[in-house]
Amino acid sequence: MSEMALPTTDKRTKLRIANREFRQELGMLMPALVLLAIFLVVPFLLSFWFSLTNERLVPRPVPASFIGLQNFQRVLSDPSFWNSLWNVIRFTLMVLPIQCGFALLTAVLINQKLPFRNLFRSLLFLPAISSMVIVCVIWSTLYQFPTGPLNSLLQGLTFGLAGPVDWLGDSAWSMPALVLLSAWQAYGFQMIVYLAGLQNISPELYDAAKIDGANAWQRFWHITMPGLKQTHVFVILITTIQAFKLFTQVNILTQGGPDGRTDTVVHYMIHSGFVEQKVGYASAVSIILFVIVLAVSLVQRRLMRDAS
Amino acid sequence: MSASTLLQKFGWRRLSRLEIVQLVSLTIIAIVVVSPLIILVVASLKPDRFAILADMGSMRAFWVDDPTLNNYREILSFDGALPFGRYLVNSVFILLTTVTGGLLINSMAAFVLAWGQMRGRAVILSVLIALYIIPQESIVMPLLVLVNKLGMSDGFSAQILPWMASPIYIFLFYQFFKQVPKDIVEAARMDGASLFRIYWSIFVPLSLPVMATVTILLGIDMWNQYLWPMLVTQSDYARPISVAIAGFFGQDTVFWNTAMAASVLMMVPVLVFYLFFQKWFMNSFAGAVKG
Known part of the structure; x- marks a missing residue:
């Protein structure tokens, strides 16, 4: 047997091979880890450090100094911050039923064996691949005051009794207007998730219910809805997290206005950090945002476990 | 031959009343959902912003009498006031480099984590999964300070390097690699x-x-990025098309004609890919969920 011959060299070659393999593994692993360290871990840790200092975006002659928890105190006692948080919650409460409800409706419809279902599915997914910036261009013309399509539709349907409404400029309507365009842009993703969930429900259940004489509505409530329990939890979670990060639409269309009615946490953070250049202060906001997102995910993980 | 048997010949079966209701609702929903996109394309072919706004309130929003490509001609240049040719090339360059690099380094790292022999792989993997929870939004401010300090601001590297490696894509590759039978590796x-x-x-x-999944997800993500490139680009040099289009807003007059043309320009590459790889798009989005 070969292991009898020259055991020392054999060990050495083995060691050399192991060494070479180790270096190779390191070489393949490092690019990703180094990039993640520099551009994810370091900024994340920096945000904790910055939040305790008065760091500015453009450095001043005087270096930034440690100021303890002052940033957090200021953020939490600023009515504008609470306003932005409340707006995000309002946005979430409005967008959740509209976006998820519409996603479920379309998913159920394209899950039927109807003619042209693939064409319908492709068309209904189109908004989801459109950039939010483009969506803003389109919808701001749809919302035109006083002669945009939505206003003509409103006036036509009510025989001129209602409207015209300055959708994006009216403090009562600006948030619902953002909700509608956001739901239109994003529902396709939830639709696909629901579709995957629907396809996991055994068709035999539906056949059995049909034999028992259950109508379409009963089948939906007693088979489809319970079968989608886990999907619901997941969809609600991702929609909520997305909603808490609301920024692009607000930044382009309303700048948080009118009267701060559409200001959001991320918009507030970018405003204080980028426009007012108070990076320390903005970092405190970003940590609060992180804690909120983390809390939502943890709650979801619990619910997912309970649902399965 | 009656109409219904003719239809049956083309794969139609007789539809129940419920199915007809469903089909009609689906048709209406699809028309309503897609119409904003149709309005966009039609508007981009109209002569000027006055024509666009004048037609918006009526069915004329869906029709253009004498289509013109003037709006496109106005923006498709590499210098001047509206260098959308440049912005488009910038976006394509950023996307291609990020996706190519991302595919390589994420899959290599995932492979070592799945089949390497070095110690600590399990720890690295769980740290990566934990990192996945950090939202981009909550690191952009310190990242901006960091990028400025590294002298990368207003360039391409600042838009490419931070998003190449990603815990979620490493994890997607890892899951797939783990399924490969051990015998093959041995x-x-x-x-x-x-x-x-x-x-x-x-x-x-x-x-x-x-x-394919990572290409589509990372590609769409890079193409549509807004917040980060907005923070990090100050000049036309590396500005992507998304930030450039947002620049139409916030001026005294919004030039809808050129804004619409620029939007279509940004949409077309995605649409072309979508037409060819539809199934992949859907599977990618659904698959990312399970991951």
Whole structure:
């Protein structure tokens, strides 16, 4: 047997091979880890450090100094911050039923064996691949005051009794207007998730219910809805997290206005950090945002476990 | 031959009343959902912003009498006031480099985590999964300070390097690589193939489905990025098309004609890919969920 011959060299070659393999593994692993360290871990840790200092975006002659928890105190006692948080919650409460409800409706419809279902599915997914910036261009013309399509539709349907409404400029309507365009842009993703969930429900259940004489509505409530329990939890979670990060639409269309009615946490953070250049202060906001997102995910993980 | 038998010949069966209701609702929903996009394309072919706004309130929003490409001609240049040719090329360049680099480094890292022999792989993997929870939004401010300090601001590297490596894509590759039977890896090792060789000639060809998923998800993500490039680009040099289009807003007059043309310009590459790889798009989005 070969292991009898020259055991020392054999060990050495083995060691050399192991060494070479180790270096190779390191070489393949490092690019990703180094990039993640520099551009994810370091900024994340920096945000904790910055939040305790008065760091500015453009450095001043005087270096930034440690100021303890002052940033957090200021953020939490600023009515504008609470306003932005409340707006995000309002946005979430409005967008959740509209976006998820519409996603479920379309998913159920394209899950039927109807003619042209693939064409319908492709068309209904189109908004989801459109950039939010483009969506803003389109919808701001749809919302035109006083002669945009939505206003003509409103006036036509009510025989001129209602409207015209300055959708994006009216403090009562600006948030619902953002909700509608956001739901239109994003529902396709939830639709696909629901579709995957629907396809996991055994068709035999539906056949059995049909034999028992259950109508379409009963089948939906007693088979489809319970079968989608886990999907619901997941969809609600991702929609909520997305909603808490609301920024692009607000930044382009309303700048948080009118009267701060559409200001959001991320918009507030970018405003204080980028426009007012108070990076320390903005970092405190970003940590609060992180804690909120983390809390939502943890709650979801619990619910997912309970649902399965 | 009656109409219904003719239809049946083309794969139609007699539809129940419920199915007809469903089909009609689906048609109406699809028209309503797609109409904003149709309005966009039609508007981009109208002569000027006055015509666009005048037609918006009526069905004329869906029709253009004498289509013109003037709006496109106005923006498709590489210098001047509206260098959208440049912005488009910038976006394509940023997307291609990020996706190519991302595919390579994420899959390599995932491969070592799945089949390497070094110690601490499990720890690295769980740290990566934990990192996945950090939202981009909550690191952009310190990242901006960092990028400024590294002298990368207003360039391409600041838009490419931060998003190449990603815990979620490493994890997608890892999950896929783990499913490959152990025997294949062992057999290749016995033949004296190095780890990189096993990765390159066995795992890369096998992993085309995951490659496609990551390409689509990362590609869409990069193409539509707004917040970060907005923070990091100050000049036209590396500005992507998304930030440039947002620049139409916030001026005294919004030039809807050129804004619409620029939007269509940004949409077309995505649409072309979508037409060819529809199934992949849907599967990618659904697959990312399970991951």
